[in-house]
Amino acid sequence: MDLEQLKFEIIRLGKSLVYNLFVLLKTSKNYQEGHSAMNTPIKKILKTVKEIHQKKEDASLMLKGGYILLSENRLKADAAGFEAFNFIMGEMKRYYIGSINFTSIASEKDLAKLPYIFNELDPIPSPQTFQKFLEKMKSKKIQGIEVEMLSEDESIQEEDVTDNKAKSKKVYSQTIHAASEVMVNVKMGQTLKLRKSKRAIQSMIDQMLTAETILIGLTTIRCHDEYTYNHSVNVCILSLAIGQRMGLSKASLCDLGMTALFHDIGKSDVPLEILNKPSNFTVDEWEIMKRHPVYGVKLLMQLKGLDNLNARIVTGAFEHHLNYDLSGYPNVKYKKELSLFGKIISIADCYDGMTSSRVYSRVPMSPDKALKLMMDKAGKVYDPVLMKLFVNSIGVYPVGSLVLLSSRELAVVMQNNSDPTKWDTPKIKIIGDPSGREVESDIFDLSSAGHGKTIAKTIDPEKYKIDVTKYFT
Ligand SMILES: [Fe+2]
Ligand SMILES: [Fe+2]
Known part of the structure; x- marks a missing residue:
């Protein structure tokens, strides 16, 4: 044997x-x-x-x-x-x-x-x-x-054992912690140790297999103070969701998760005044901001020994703002096709960037709007096949979308239907009755028969000043 x-x-x-x-x-x-x-x-x-x-x-x-x-x-x-x-x-x-x-x-x-x-x-x-x-x-x-x-x-x-929500939150914060430790060390010029992060990513992959929707729900958390860390972990979760749908092995998923987690590590070399600037960037500031992929490569070259994983992490950091058609930045004559990880992370990165209120734009876009915008650019900016897998992971009405039902009730999308033919009937939570009063229903499956409710349209949470995050935490 x-x-x-x-x-x-x-x-x-x-x-x-x-x-x-x-x-x-x-x-x-x-x-x-x-x-x-x-x-x-x-x-x-x-x-x-x-x-x-x-x-x-x-x-x-x-x-x-x-x-x-x-x-x-x-x-x-x-x-x-x-x-x-x-x-x-x-x-x-x-x-x-x-x-x-x-x-x-x-x-x-x-x-x-x-x-x-x-x-x-x-x-x-x-x-x-x-x-x-x-x-x-x-x-x-x-x-x-x-x-x-x-x-x-x-x-x-x-609590964690029986409660997947608590467990997901724990994995999320563990990963934040591991990533922030690495970034702080990198700032202080210390050698990068990735052991803890690797362990965190492994738990995250395990959790992904049992509670993917809960983890994706957690990516709606927007904590402004620790934006970069939250963003890194969100990109990691969204990338893993795509990777999982591609059928990547657990070992490859781990590499992908690590690559995603450190894609923006170069931002630690961008001055904080620029990084945290509350208004739009000037042209010069933009130029500095656009250097972060190269800064990232420089920092990551310190990783001991260029093994397979380290090479992937370096490539991911370098490529994540390059587009499918090789436009984007850094502006280099890139002859070959982008790496698979680079292409996956670029999708996850843009989506999280657009739907958060931090990077580059100050107003977050609603999830469905961001997704539509991105789908229009499939084949140009984003790899079309990977883009399909992404839509498949987060749904046409992405988790966290605010929707108006045919019954005039307001609802938050909590989970997508696993059957792709039922894409328009996710699981929702009703949060407002037709008169606009705040309510909170149990999770309700729109695909179940007999209730007659359908999604009439999506709504911008910014307009109504609704923070959907609270329904996921
Ligand atoms: Fe970036
Ligand atoms: Fe990013």
């Missing part, structure tokens, strides 16, 4: 362990200790544990970073196992358990008693609860199962 196969096997066994433990705990809620209904899950657990040991791995389930790990292998729930995963993760957190290890001497008796500790103790996540759990294990003479306390790091993520 090669390594890849072995890993696959271990993960399969880990999932089976989680599932059978779930069945055991659930069954114990309805049956007394020693009831025959418990036999099947107990036997299955012991069989799985034995098989894991035969593979020379520990049969230890551990919570880490919001996941369950079986000896360093992250177990991912598939649709069928989702409930079991959530349940086990929740129970471990509630009793402040960081890991459960089934040793080679774990017996049927041990497993028959274990579930009742959960039932006897109040699930208050605290070290004291864990202490009580240990004492109960001792008094019940459970010897083949070991538990360890939850680390502080994991306990902080209490």
Whole structure:
């Protein structure tokens, strides 16, 4: 068996362990200790544990970073196992358990008693609860199962595990933090270390796979003070959304995310008076501003060793203001076609730039207006195929658009319909009734039958002074 196969096997066994433990705990809620209904899950657990040991791995389930790990292998729930995963993760957190290890001497008796500790103790996540759990294990003479306390790091993520919104926000701020650290270091002339950013991007890609719409929703956040960081993370999310639709591998997505995150790093060499100027740029200021891609390249050349990733980051920073037809800036005789990452980032960058109130223009454009404008330039400024994928990711009525319904109600687009033929019926939240009074409905699927509501037109949030961000945070 090669390594890849072995890993696959271990993960399969880990999932089976989680599932059978779930069945055991659930069954114990309805049956007394020693009831025959418990036999099947107990036997299955012991069989799985034995098989894991035969593979020379520990049969230890551990919570880490919001996941369950079986000896360093992250177990991912598939649709069928989702409930079991959530349940086990929740129970471990509630009793402040960081890991459960089934040793080679774990017996049927041990497993028959274990579930009742959960039932006897109040699930208050605290070290004291864990202490009580240990004492109960001792008094019940459970010897083949070991538990360890939850680390502080994991306990902080209490909310995150079941709540994708909180988790997305956490990933977003982690990435902001990592990016800002790199940019601050670059300003101080220190060597660039990208390890933290890489980890943040990896979590972001994982989060993208489960909660893409929430992440895209977060790109509507416009924090003026930290504009550059927010912009970088937004561009990163939007680029990943395109990359994912192209079917890029996880490793390529990681490179793309990193390239996007640092596309504007050259702005740290543009004087702050220009960068933060509240009015329009003069011609000279524009000239300086337009140098940021080249400044970026200079800064990024400090990266240790020009490996594949570093080369991509440098290219991305250089190319992101060059257009599909090779117009744009820096003004160089570019003979070849732009790199894939350059083309993706240029789309994500323009969209975020236009819909925010910072870069180049002081008034943000509504998402649908920006998108229309960009679509008109597909084939000239933007790669037409990538542009299609972009529209596909954010929708014709992009997440965050304000729309007027045929019922004269005002609504915010929360999520796009995954079926592309239903592009005109996104999921929305009604925020104003026909008389203009503020309301807040639950998320409402326009594609569901019987309500008769359609989108009449999009509305500029600037005109109505409505901040749609609050519906996403
Ligand atoms: Fe830029
Ligand atoms: Fe940018």
